[in-house]
Amino acid sequence: MGRAPCCDKTGLKKGPWTQEEDLKLTQYIKTHGPGNWRTLPKNAGLQRCGKSCRLRWTNYLRPDIKRGRFAFEEEETIIQLHSVLGNKWSAIAARLPGRTDNEIKNYWNTQIRKRLLKNGIDPVTHRPRLDLLDLSSILKSASFNLSNLLNIQTLVNPQVLRLATLLASSSSSNLENKELFLNNNLYPMNQNSSEQIPNVTSTPSLLPTNEFCNQTPNMQVNNGQCFYEDLINLNEQTSQDNLIPPYLMDNSIILPNYSEQITSQTSENSSFQPSNSENNNFDMDSIFPTAISSSTPLDSSSMFIIDSTTEDEIESYCGKNFSFEIPQSLKFDDFM
């Protein structure tokens, strides 16, 4: 167990600071400077613990603290830094003069976080939330193919497009991908699909070819197969190096972090569980819930995310392009 809080000592005050206390603390620090927090309260005539004094000073009384509303530029900076640093509030605060980590943390939790969620951005991953994807409306389109899909990126989450492109473009490793997909109930199907698919990636090397794997450090090639997690890691690294939130990158291909789900799904043929809230909020189950639970491997000519549809049914849906089938029972509201 941890140490008892310093303020548990009898006689020490807790709670909001009074003007008188603020004055005492400020005047003492003006004279003696900050530090020696343990002896400071006694010397300053305060019935507070040193820790409380330190917090009051660093979060409120310090003269260089900028109070008031956050400027737009500050907010942008916070979002950008958070996408790189995560909840390292002190590190973020260090780059925002006059703002404390506590203030930034509060602002994030009460304002920015909500706004990102409202706009469909996951505040943890800084990526569009696939669980909000309204695929059903897209599927109502009679001519649903990748070409159309690529022209409606404002409607469709780009991550799905990227995954689709990635899969379709990997004709050289089709067998491997098929195996991978069978293991994960995702099915690459169209051998010729890559011919039909515009290259929407700004970095062709993201395509999971063996050649690319071999040329890329840290990429694992196992039985000729590039793992998605390698691509994901590489892509994440790339975006992090750029210090730009992925969703702000208009020309890049960001892959969701499938790695953990794929691993767990491979090891046990059960539904994905929400996992690793820190690094991975990408919930496959939310996106393709029934695909995960499917026990019917399919072999067709297009990538297909499917539940209980038979192979023939798949063929009827798919040409050379991508198709998705969402079960009618799926309620997106359940994943909100």
Place this chain on the structure above:
DNA sequence: AAATACAGCAACCGCTGTTAG
């Protein structure tokens, strides 16, 4: 007008890394 819900934020809690004796 009163009760309730919600939002914002200051302050606290508890854990961890660092440092001095």
Place this chain on the structure above:
DNA sequence: TCTAACAGCGGTTGCTGTATT
């Protein structure tokens, strides 16, 4: 080298003001 205290950090709590019913 060990240990206790310090300092810093992130998460959480609880108070207060405002909005809604």
